[in-house]
Amino acid sequence: MNPNEIRESGLLELYVSGALDKEEQLLVDLALKKYPELKPELENIELSLLNHAQHYAIKPHGVVKPLLLATLDYMERLKKGEAPCSPPMLHQHSIIADYNQWLKREDMVRPLDMDAMHARLIAHEPDKVTAIVWLRFGAPGEIHTKEYEKFLIVEGTCTITIGTAEHRLKAGDYLSIPLHINHYVTVTSPIPCKIILQRIAA
Known part of the structure; x- marks a missing residue:
């Protein structure tokens, strides 16, 4: 294939996105060596796809990072010899x-x-x-479809809004979140709200 045929075939775009089979990938690799003028075009396609991905990227939910870090920490504690346990159901x-x-x-x-x-x-x-969770300001809205979420407030105060119903909670208060209803947490105390959180498979 000559450079124009390579350009018009869409192979460069598929090459960048990793969607070519081995034979097509080899064909593009050889064309890039044979026709160096294709390299800047390939770089432009890569940049264009990167810009597109960044523009349409979905920001992860606000609780993802803290819970992921907590999970990694827990795995490390188990590696160091901490015995797994089964705390009581809330x-x-x-x-x-x-x-x-x-x-x-x-x-x-x-x-x-x-x-x-x-x-x-x-x-x-x-x-x-x-988990033990500390919230400084609150937690963004979320809807659970596969797990029940339960809270026991340990310190501080918060309002948990389920749908349109507001539940004002203080230390010692318990609340269970139903499936399929949006809920969010607003901390109402000057200190972070400390919570025992359980997520249980539905």
Whole structure:
């Protein structure tokens, strides 16, 4: 193929996006060596695709990073010998003292310079994740379709809005979030709101 045929075939675009089979990829590799004038065009296509991807990129939900970091930290703790555990299921009669063995641990604290959210996993079981979460301002809206979310407030105060219903919570209060309804958290205390959070498979 000559340079014009390569340009018009769309192979350069497919090459950049990794969508060619081995034979087509070899053909483009050989054409790039044979026709150096194609290299700047290939670079322009790469730049154009990168700009397109950045323009339409979806920003991850605000809780993704803190929970991912908490999961990585938990995995590291297990590697160092921490025994997996199964904390009690949160329910309407749960009390803060039920979780004292984790709340009183010296390593289960938030950094003083924490961002808007910090989390420490207590346990990660196949059907249940339990964490201590600190919220400085709140948590953005989300809808759960595959897991129930439960909260027990440990310190501070917050308002959890489920649909249009506002639930004002203080230390010792419990709340369960139903499936398929948007909810968000607004911290109402001058200190971060400390929460026992459980996500349970539906």
